[in-house]
Amino acid sequence: MQDIKKFFWLEKFDCFSITGKDARKFLNGITTSNILNSENKVIKTCWLTPNGVLRALIEIIDLERNLEVIILAGKTDEIIDYFNQIIFPADDVLLSEPFLINRIQEIDESSSWRTYLPIFFKKEDKEFEIYKNKLNLLNPNDLKLWKINQAIPTFEMEINGKNNPLELGLKDLIDFNKGCYLGQETISKINNVSSLKQEIRIWKSIDSNFYLDAEDKNLYINSAKDISVGKITSIFKSDSQIKGLAMIKRKYLEEGSCLFSEIFGKIIINKSVGSIFL
Structure with a gap:
């Protein structure tokens, strides 16, 4: 073997x-x-x-x-x-x-x-x-x-002064029974009422037409940009692929669904084994 x-x-x-x-x-x-x-x-x-x-x-x-x-x-x-x-x-x-x-x-x-x-x-x-x-x-x-x-968060990308650890798939790093800690009241409230507004996802471009000079990091429901559904936070580029991380609004989180980026065209979103969103 x-x-x-x-x-x-x-x-x-x-x-x-x-x-x-x-x-x-x-x-x-x-x-x-x-x-x-x-x-x-x-x-x-x-x-x-x-x-x-x-x-x-x-x-x-x-x-x-x-x-x-x-x-x-x-x-x-x-x-x-x-x-x-x-x-x-x-x-x-x-x-x-x-x-x-x-x-x-x-x-x-x-x-x-x-x-x-x-x-x-x-x-x-x-x-x-x-x-x-x-x-x-x-x-x-x-x-x-x-x-x-x-989906490991990066400083000034996913860790940007806006996202909480529950949204970033880090719930298993939180002890909800240990008592007080900095930020505990807010995190417990979000967890108890299941009120997450967004979740982290991997995205991958499936389009060959890129507009790399565009600066719009938003993700949309379609190419008409009718509804903003999230925001790109990290980007990885190689000769064979372009992918990254994004924060996606929960009601648009259907696994494998196609979204639209002004920069990268059609994209598909998927979950990560590194987050608790399995």
Whole structure:
């Protein structure tokens, strides 16, 4: 039986450490996952605005004596500044200066990016080079396409000051039973009344006539542009395909339906294994 070739995602991310006896309690109050009672060594979570809008996608490494916060998508300086501002004088919490960390994770096309446990190297030393050279790493272009297919949100694209984590298919990164956290009231209300206005989707152009000089990122029900049904947030272009991510109004979410973009012509929308909209 022939071995199936495995592929890996390697990328550098900003990271900072949080130490002190109140570190877990502190992070638990400002992120969406349960930091206090999690059995996971790597916790994926969200940082929200008070109104429940996604500001950053974060991974937390539990090293027992300290927690390391990896910014998968977000603005590192903004996060550190905010965290420092809300540390009370009585809190035993200390943030380090940011540093870069190498994150490596196995990936496949049919499983969510949250399936596989990543490993980390702080330094590009001999051990890191030996490990890296044994892996089939995705090149930057293939990695970008894989992230599109996974619907992984990108800062200033899907994470744009408007979209909440439920709309972005990140509901599984939210603990609805843990109590208060930043943005909790709004997120609980949206979840309890099932009031999502839009959902993230992958789109793919099926038209050969493009108007790349157009700037209209809206998606429409037809070429007459009678009704706006959503907005393109990310674009991936290669010689063989053009696809990306878009936020689509829920009542126009029929799987496989054709929509229209002024830039890319007819497009088809599909779900992603990387979101909870399965």
